[in-house]
Amino acid sequence: MRAATVAVIQALAGAAIELAGTIAAGPLGGVSGEAAGVNPDGDRQRDIDLVADRLMRDALRSAPVAAVLSEEAELPETLDADAPLCVAIDPLDGSANLENNISIGTIFSIRPKGFDVISTFFEPGTAQIAAGCFIFGPQTLLVLALDQCVDCFTLDPRTREFVLTARDVQVPQDTPEFAINASNRRHWSGAVRGYIDECLAGVNGERGQDFNMRWIGSLVAEAYRILMRGGVFLYPADERQGYREGRLRLLYEAHPIALIMEWAGGAASNGRSRILELSARTPHQRVPLIMGSARAVRDVEAKHLTVEPLFESSDAPLFARRGLFR
Ligand code: F6P
Ligand code: MN
Numbered sequence: 402m403r404a405a406t407v408a409v410i411q412a413l414a415g416a417a418i419e420l421a422g423t424i425a426a427g428p429l430g431g432v433s434g435e436a437a438g439v440n441p442d443g444d445r446q447r448d449i450d451l452v453a454d455r456l457m458r459d460a461l462r463s464a465p466v467a468a469v470l471s472e473e474a475e476l477p478e479t480l481d482a483d484a485p486l487c488v489a490i491d492p493l494d495g496s497a498n499l500e501n502n503i504s505i506g507t508i509f510s511i512r513p514k515g516f517d518v519i520s521t522f523f524e525p526g527t528a529q530i531a532a533g534c535f536i537f538g539p540q541t542l543l544v545l546a547l548d549q550c551v552d553c554f555t556l557d558p559r560t561r562e563f564v565l566t567a568r569d570v571q572v573p574q575d576t577p578e579f580a581i582n583a584s585n586r587r588h589w590s591g592a593v594r595g596y597i598d599e600c601l602a603g604v605n606g607e608r609g610q611d612f613n614m615r616w617i618g619s620l621v622a623e624a625y626r627i628l629m630r631g632g633v634f635l636y637p638a639d640e641r642q643g644y645r646e647g648r649l650r651l652l653y654e655a656h657p658i659a660l661i662m663e664w665a666g667g668a669a670s671n672g673r674s675r676i677l678e679l680s681a682r683t684p685h686q687r688v689p690l691i692m693g694s695a696r697a698v699r700d701v702e703a704k705h706l707t708v709e710p711l712f713e714s715s716d717a718p719l720f721a722r723r724g725l726f727r
Contacts, residue, residue, distance in 0.1 A: 593639075
């Protein structure tokens with residue numbers, strides 16, 4: 402199974418090298434970053450999303466993959482029904498940032514094929530055997546969670562190879578820094594408002610220290626910053642229509658990022674339960690995501706236990722280990 406997993410990662414890395422070239426060339430490479438439709442989940446698609454989806458899918462056809470679930474397609478596609486692995490992938494997360502020359506990336510999650518393809522994707526995140534992301538930024542990186550640890554590889558553009566540049570990365574635990582889209586404050590639950598208000602109160606508030614804030618609006622870039630610098634990222638559920646289960650998708654965003662965080666000594670939660678213990682009910686299931694330094698994630702969870710929600714969210718009770726669907 403490990404050899405098959407490595408073969409899948411190598412196939413994805415080959416596609417990522419090609420995608421990195423296309424992204425770096427921008428308009429010179431014939432990709433404008435312009436709108437090209439709407440994906441099954443209602444997000445605007447850009448031409449580069451479709452290029453990334455095709456590259457990744459084609460690469461996976463030559464790897465031991467039974468099925469691929471992509472953000473860009475409604476249902477999983479069966480590739481080789483007898484192969485041992487299934488892959489969930491966000492071919493190009495944060496693609497809208499490309500027009501601003503901000504880091505974007507490919508997120509992937511690899512799990513052993515279970516009884517059948519569909520039930521495999523509905524297993525909890527603990528079923529993942531490996532996960533990672535390619536980041537297309539000032540450098541092209543591969544952040545890889547494999548064998549219970551997280552390593553980073555940098556693409557050498559001269560040899561077109563990913564070279565190991567950081568082994569067994571650990572999330573720094575004591576960084577007073579948070580990331581949240583603060584424009585949504587009025588829609589947040591009491592728990593999230595309470596936690597962020599305490600951070601903003603700084604040294605004279607309940608947390609007793611001044612906090613810094615970052616928001617890139619690109620999940621892979623936020624996850625990498627947290628891996629290197631620590632802190633906490635929140636994309637909570639909020640009371641806007643369509644955000645009652647958060648914004649990010651469980652199978653190809655939250656599960657793989659949670660595996661990276663946990664194997665690097667951090668944590669990831671929906672506010673009440675470990676992300677890795679949650680199972681999807683639908684391929685494009687959304688989930689609130691709070692990830693980063695373990696202590697900060699625990700602090701946000703503590704708020705969820707003590708502060709009344711301001712709206713009816715559809716998170717935890719349905720998806721938690723002991724919820725209706727488990
Ligand atoms: O895929 C979703 C995404 O682009 C993430 O990369 C990012 O974290 C988030 O959306 C930003 O959301 P918003 O635009 O609501 O701040
Ligand atoms: Mn995405």
